[in-house]
Amino acid sequence: MPAVDALATVMVELTSAPLPAPLDDRIRLILFDLLGVTLAGSRTAEMVAVRREWDAEPGSTYPIGGSVGTTIDTAAELDAIASCCLELDEGNKYAAGHPAAHVLPAAIAAARLAPTPIPGSKFLAAVVAGYEVAARFGWALTRHSSWHTHGHWGATGAATAATLLRGADANEVAAAIDSSSALVQVAPWAVVLDGNFSRNLWIGGAARAGVNAARLARSGVVHNSGAIEHTLGALVGTLNTARLTEDLGDRWLTLEGYTKQHASCSYTHAAVDAVQSLRASADWSAEDVEHVRVRTHSLAEPLFRRHPSSRLGAMFSLPFVVAAALVSDEIDVDSLDPRGAGFSAAESLSDRVDVTTSTELDALLPERRAAEVTIEFRDGTTLSATAPNPVGDIDHFPMNFSAVRAKIARLVGESDTAVIEDIVDSLGDTEDVAALLRALPIR
16 A cells, blocks of 8 residues: 555656656657557457447547547547557566556546546646556566456556546545556456457456546545555465555656567567568578477467467467468568468468477566577578567667657558657647547548
8 A cells, every 4th residue: 555655646746747858758659659559450350340349329439440439438448459459559578568558548538538628748647657557567566377467457557547637636546546456357368368359358448447446536435445455466466566666756667668560469579570580681481491499488488379260369379470470571460360361371380380488588587588589491401590679679679759650650551640640749739638639540
């Protein structure tokens, strides 16, 4: 409880003054990336089908990429689902997950629900605060091995942002953080590895938990009672509460995230980068490959399963993603689509990909999430490459705004990228975030 109180106090103070320039720049990059990725996700066949059958209550709010108006809460949930369904959303290696995707839909919902317009400066500060709280809970949490990273610790950041945007004081923010942990999703790794689309709703559930926790806190019916001890600190795993406040106000995990190049779980990325580096000047093709050996860290061990049947299952199969990197130039929206030719080609090759963990690479965690790849060819020759971190990591070829813009343009086209860019550029000056966000692309 004292750690949550301290977190809440610092986050309220953060929103009472202009954001420091590094945090302002970083959160704009995160928002630009996430809004673009969400639009791309909304256009997948899976999300089109989900929206068609959602049977949402009619309203005047449109989910990103949607053409049917619905309620603010439903739009937030659909946006959260779309944001993570391509596995291209920004993440944080210390949190071992995706703080922004949990926080932003809740913050947008809170801004839209507010009785008076929310200025962009307040909105940006609330999103930073939510990101930082979520990331610190992810960092503090050692999950039991059966739990995936979505839908639980991220709710604390969603609650922080939503409550701050409702004008809450530190006690109310602490109450919302605490009560959000009693509203978390059950998130089994096995569901993800089976390729079950239900997994994509867990972030939506965390956003919903954050908005509802803000409602509870503002109504005065909850307080910081230690619920987190019973959920995150017992059911989901164990909490190192010192990390919640370690160097708080001096060190910002918000500045230490990564941006994703590949449409797959981040634990596959270093291996994909190694394969792509070997292919960059290759005079060989996938047909020449006899065997591929991958060494990586134990965080990726749940991803060792083979033979996925869905996009989600493919994204979380390390042998399959490495095989896909050998037959496709990019791990993108199309390469892991089960309906595409690249999917069947990767499936044929994936049995020749062996993956093992390495205690030496584990020793580098969390600062480095490394992988080593060795390709053995039919003629008896070999090639090897090592990636110390995925490209896009803040510590390894981080993507600047131009690189993220190029990524979003590839995903959604130049016209819609320009619209999103203009919205993000205008956030600091607008007096009404909800009005500005009405310019987000819809079908």
